[in-house]
Amino acid sequence: MPLLFAILVLMTTSTSSSYSISLAPSKIPQLGMSSTKLKNTHDALTQKVDKSDLEIFYFNQDLDHFTFTPKSYMTFQQRYVIDSQHWAGAKVNAPILAFLGEESSLDSDLSAIGFLRDNGPRLKALLVYIEHRYYGKSMPFGSAEEALKNASTLGYLNSAQALADYAAILLHIKEKYSTKHSPIIVIGGSYGGMLAAWFRLKYPHIALGALASSAPLLYFEDTRPKFGYYYIVTKVIKETSEKCYNTICKSWKEIDRVAAKPNGLLILSQKFKTCGPLNGSSDIKDFLGTIYAEAVQYNRGPSYWVTSVCHAIDANPPTHKNDLLNRVFAGAVALIGNRTCYDTNMFSQPTNNSIAWRWQSCSEIVMPIGYDKQDTMFQLAPFNMTSFIEGCKSYYGVPPRPHWIMTYFGTQDIKLILKRFGSNIIFSNGLSDPYSVGGVLEDISDSIVAIKTKNGSHCQDISLKRKGDPEWLVMQREKEFKIIESWISMYQKDLRDLNILI
Template identity: 30%
Template sequence: MRLLVFLAALGTSLALRGSKKIINPPESVNKAQFDEMWYDQKLDHFDITGSPLWRQRYWYNFAHYEEGGPALIMIGGEGEASPGWLNYGIWTKYAEENNAALFLLEHRFYGQSQPTEDMATENMRYLSSRQALEDLATFMTSMSMTHNITGPWVSFGGSYPGSLSAWLKLKYPHLLAGAVSSSGPLNAKLDFHEYLGVVKSALETTGAGCNEAITEALKTIEILLADEFSWDLLSEMFKTCKPLTGNSKDVKSFVELLIDNLAGIVQYNGLLEMDIFEVCDIMRDESYGEPIERFAKVNSLSLANNGAECLDHEYSSFLALLTDTSFAGEGVGWRQWIWQTCTEFGWYQTTNQPEEVYGRLLDLEFFESWCADAFSELDWTHEKLEQEMIDTNTEYGGFYPVVNNVVFVHGSIDPWHAMGVLEDLGESATSIFIEGTSHCNDMYSNSPGDSEGLVQAREKIGVLVNKWIEEASIP
């Protein structure tokens, strides 16, 4: 959905639409100390006749490394990678404890890692998780040779890169001693109605009355949307950039953005300017007026916090981003990620929850139309999209990948946990579920406001990382 945030390097947005907000290491973190490096990578790893090469961007940090030590790799995701992560986050503590080298590899087609001249549909076939995993395996093997790294490797990733981290251990168990998968959705699914189901549950943790007010606000909005004489009122109330009309896709885009204001705050609870308690305090406060007026205030605050003057609800605006094939365009990130949702993952966050807490306007057909509109050269059908999901789950195992030495970490407030592994799959494939935490919180360093459960989770991950490295280092 739109507000959901791109977390560069960790790739934690898993965004579908809207304003991209990059949560990077603090400005105080020195990024300039890490030189930008380039690795010659195959364009198509599966072309047995030979493939042209392209330059993939990466960085490394050997500050903690001692000869014979291990290497830790952070997997880049669906945003531009930030070298600041090479001396930021809890994984740097694990590196210090194990005298490990740190690597960060940017994902193909994102940031400056541009394998093709542009993103014409014919070139998008080279963008997939499968190609990305081959990139990682090839890169790691090469770095071991180039830097004479004889110790074991451990992979890290958050959100989509968290999925890649687990899948890398699945596909290349001999290359890794272990893998940390933080907030990684593993089960491909078109209709991801569970996402907003978790949003509902998360808001309920703040007390009664919040969801009820949001439901009432959305019901009122749907009624007013059906009355053309109310469109100007809604436009003014919710600060749309252009007046609302009866265009069905614009209407759904408008509602989607309003729900995104909510979903993004929940997903990144504690990392953005607003949190779920502030949202629900507003929604329960009758001094702000009727529920629709309270919901409008939440929208206004979200716009202000994102530096936006108005809500660009028109579907044509989003389509312009999706059809921008230039790597230099303003839509960098959207065309690539929507391609991956169409061809691999789905994860469309509909309002198909049985309780209808957030209305019913965001149906699966609306999201599926993105594929046809963005990549019109291809023949998209619901059946084709469903088959793509089946193929992905067949490839990787869905909720039940057969892996060893992998830890799956999720937070109860993070809506993406609904597509993740929440219980141990075996003695060496364990799950850590953290109550009250949001998306990828375990990847940050400890801070004074962290819950005991979150601090303990980081400690457990560190114990596992140390154990994997120690066991792999035994002759």
């Protein structure tokens, strides 16, 4: 959530090494809730984020929850935020809504999440927001420079440790507020949505239920979807404008053709107004591919990014002055805005968040995303697991574990596992979100519900309200609220029936 998105090219240069990981096709989209690089000023939020009622705390968190070596007893300060202004209190067992942070700063999450703020007053709930270890201000080893330095320090960054962090903090909060029997509902989006679902499965004694928004927890080697991320990118653009789709299809060979000319890279640099010289045609192709992916993943109203891009590409027929490359460049400008120059590396600039996420996607969150044969808008470049493993191993000195997520969380037979061992989970997906191909899209039982919407984008249901939100989105949010409300009602009935008192 804001799982704040930029397509993370794993060729990003680390702050501590000059080695770059070369992947095929060299991009793994980051699981952000909203775009940080592309802002559309016309998509005004109808909600203003008031942080005056938020209290910031730091929890003395264990570095390692699973071993008893001397280093495991080290601690770090993990940030969390509480909003208690609408909470009815422990005496009535009022619920707790807990947002589980993902690969971004908590500051970004507080500016993007609307579900807790919208429904906290209705449920008279205590609102909790927890920052993920190694992101924002929740840095082990005293600083980001130390924490993100190499595999020895990054080794404590994984989903199991993150879930244990959340468990420790939530139990601490229940003790702090003397609220033993207040039910907890965990909420997360994107990678955080995966964490929310996994938390309910791993810690059912702590979380009564989970809302997992846009959580691609089936996008792994053992449960790889038939159609991939870029298939949906292609599909959405083609449905928006077949003319736009055809132009983009033709543009890749044209970029390569121009690049092969004498001074070809200089010509491309001039056409795309790049801020610096190009190293190859792949610089432009990666840049454009990222723009199309971002436009689709976060395609929401009122101005709808895909429509804006395709309208710019389709606006004028090809002429000598307005050739194919000028038109695809116009599509990029429509999304990024007019600038004096365009940095083709703008999506791969190394930040603390991108460095931490690179480790996670090079260790256990290994999603086999590539340009497969179904992804007809792009040049063929399927994901190559062998190359991926070798690249990560060369960079960090340790190989990824692409099967570990499935082993640890046991979702190879998702329907059977959830039906037998799971309950009280909402999986929400917009089918126009490229990550929906790895989501749970069918109801498993009466208490494991899949809510899918045809035109929904990434984490749209739990994001802040926007001007012109469609009726289907309003209805989806209300349905999610009603389900959670029913879980809480049944839980409180159980308390009464069992005569359990505080």
